[in-house]
Amino acid sequence: MVKSVTNFGRNGLSDFLIQRITSVVLLAYFAFVAYIVLNGVTYPEWRELFSATWMRIFSVAALLSLIFHGWIGMWGVLSDYVTERLMGPKGNVLRFLLQLLFGAALFIYLIWGLQIVWG
Amino acid sequence: MCLRAFRGTLLVKDTRPVNLDIGTMKLPITAYASILHRISGVFLFIAIGLMIYALDSSLSSQADFDSLAGMLGSPVAKLVLWAVLAGLIYHSVAGVKHLVMDMGYGETYEGGVLGSRITFAVSAILIALAGVWVW
Ligand code: HEM
Numbered sequence: 001m002v003k004s005v006t007n008f009g010r011n012g013l014s015d016f017l018i019q020r021i022t023s024v025v026l027l028a029y030f031a032f033v034a035y036i037v038l039n040g041v042t043y044p045e046w047r048e049l050f051s052a053t054w055m056r057i058f059s060v061a062a063l064l065s066l067i068f069h070g071w072i073g074m075w076g077v078l079s080d081y082v083t084e085r086l087m088g089p090k091g092n093v094l095r096f097l098l099q100l101l102f103g104a105a106l107f108i109y110l111i112w113g114l115q116i117v118w119g
Numbered sequence: 120m121c122l123r124a125f126r127g128t129l130l131v132k133d134t135r136p137v138n139l140d141i142g143t144m145k146l147p148i149t150a151y152a153s154i155l156h157r158i159s160g161v162f163l164f165i166a167i168g169l170m171i172y173a174l175d176s177s178l179s180s181q182a183d184f185d186s187l188a189g190m191l192g193s194p195v196a197k198l199v200l201w202a203v204l205a206g207l208i209y210h211s212v213a214g215v216k217h218l219v220m221d222m223g224y225g226e227t228y229e230g231g232v233l234g235s236r237i238t239f240a241v242s243a244i245l246i247a248l249a250g251v252w253v254w
Contacts, residue, residue, distance in 0.1 A: 116174055
């Protein structure tokens with residue numbers, strides 16, 4: 001079994017499942033927001049929607065899903081292309097640094113998003 | 120050290136290809152469906168920053184809401200919006216194909232080809248509709 005310290009969950013199977021569950025949450029969220037926007041919305045209505053508790057919970061669920069999904073997704077991409085096989089030992093260092101960089105971006109998305117929906 | 124030098128000499132002389140050079144091959148439709156899902160995923164990672172920015176302005180104040188709506192009137196912004204929507208649509212439709220196949224449907228070569236065709240057709244229609252909505 002391939003072991004990796006930069007996995008999101010305990011192992012590949014858990015990452016696989018989390019990737020699936022988070023994709024369903026994201027899809028539901030985007031579909032719902034698209035439905036609202038397509039029907040046309042004024043600022044007061046939009047504001048009211050996003051200050052409802054259930055919508056805040058839905059938004060935070062989507063944000064958390066985004067960071068898990070994004071971490072696992074970028075891990076998959078990096079571990080295919082930025083590797084020791086393709087670029088020698090420096091591939092491992094570079095992959096780790098890039099994973100950290102994407103992780104930092106996701107962390108910023110999370111805090112920024114929380115501030116918007118709960119601030 | 121010695122081993123490394125030995126491997127070094129091997130590497131220089133060894134001209135056998137390590138991998139198939141996929142650039143020289145005709146790929147099945149499933150390969151395009153797959154790589155586009157990956158490209159759209161990486162693209163969305165960046166685009167989500169724009170989406171959060173838009174959400175931020177849309178909720179800050181009536182004035183920001185209006186200026187965002189005004190900004191989306193410009194041709195460049197419309198193009199960017201459409202690109203983001205296209206990425207989101209393709210990634211979502213192909214994502215649903217993944218979920219369907221994970222549940223055990225269409226896990227054959229023919230199933231994969233059909234699934235990819237459906238994915239491309241449905242995405243094309245939705246992306247065209249998104250374009251109509253944006254303009
Ligand atoms: C804006 C949010 C999203 C971002 C940033 C994102 C990003 C990514 C990335 C980078 C990957 C890895 C691609 C690869 O390894 O080839 C991925 C995989 C995946 N995405 Fe998304 N995605 C988003 C939304 C969605 C949505 C809405 C769905 C809807 C179903 C979805 C379904 C999937 C699935 C099923 C996979 C796994 C594919 C595999 O295992 O090969 N994603 N995503």
